[in-house]
Amino acid sequence: MAYSIMDACIGCTACSRVCPVAAIAGERNALHKINPARCIECGACGRVCPKTAVRDDLGAEVAKLLPRSLWKKPVFDLSRCISCAGCAEKCPVSCLTMGKGEPGGLEAYPALSAPEKCVSCGYCAFYCPMDCIVIAAPAASLGEAK
Ligand code: SF4
Ligand code: SF4
Ligand code: SF4
Incomplete structure (x- = not known):
């Protein structure tokens, strides 16, 4: 179930600018709307909305x-x-990005090379076949994400 935007929206455009999949449309200063067919439920829109106008995927x-x-x-x-x-x-x-080699013998290994772009969607963890990834708060991730 996709996220949704309520009437409290002031059309500041913060949500549409942060959405990683261009799921949000709307004119500046007007109510914005989420396309449920595109939304990947990352929640980034809700985390930048100054009016708390975004409902999460549970609706409540x-x-x-x-x-x-x-x-x-x-x-x-x-x-x-x-x-x-x-x-x-x-x-x-x-x-x-996949780095080149590491002491454990891997041919390449993943690293968070652009942390400022991460939207906390959890796709990386969901698609990892080896359960190598957890999505954690910054204090826990600082040492690992270098
Ligand atoms: S939850 Fe994520 S993908 Fe869905 S509309 Fe919001 S920012 Fe876009
Ligand atoms: S690094 Fe993982 S959690 Fe961050 S945006 Fe990419 S897939 Fe989503
Ligand atoms: S998906 Fe998992 S196993 Fe595959 S490269 Fe990423 S962390 Fe490693």
Whole structure:
């Protein structure tokens, strides 16, 4: 179920600018609308809305404004990684890259190369066949995401 925008929307455009899949349309200063066929339920729109006008995928709860520095990020357990690159290929904002080799012997390993672009969607974790990735709050991810 996709996210949705309520009448409290003031048309500031913050949501449409942060959406990684261009699912939000609307004129400035007018009510914005989410295309449910495109929405991947990342919640980024709710985390930037100054009017708390975005409902989450459950419909009953409202997504809350949250500074981008506090958004969750992927943390990798490379001991299980098989270098398939599935995480990097599925990331909708291309903020993961496959590095070259590492001490554990992998041919390539994933890293969060552009953390400022991550929208905390969890696609990388969802598509990892080895359960190498958890999406965690910044304090837990700082050491892992270098
Ligand atoms: S939840 Fe994510 S994908 Fe869906 S409209 Fe909001 S920003 Fe776009
Ligand atoms: S959570 Fe993973 S897939 Fe989603 S934007 Fe961040 S790195 Fe990309
Ligand atoms: S999807 Fe999982 S196993 Fe594949 S490269 Fe990414 S972390 Fe490694």
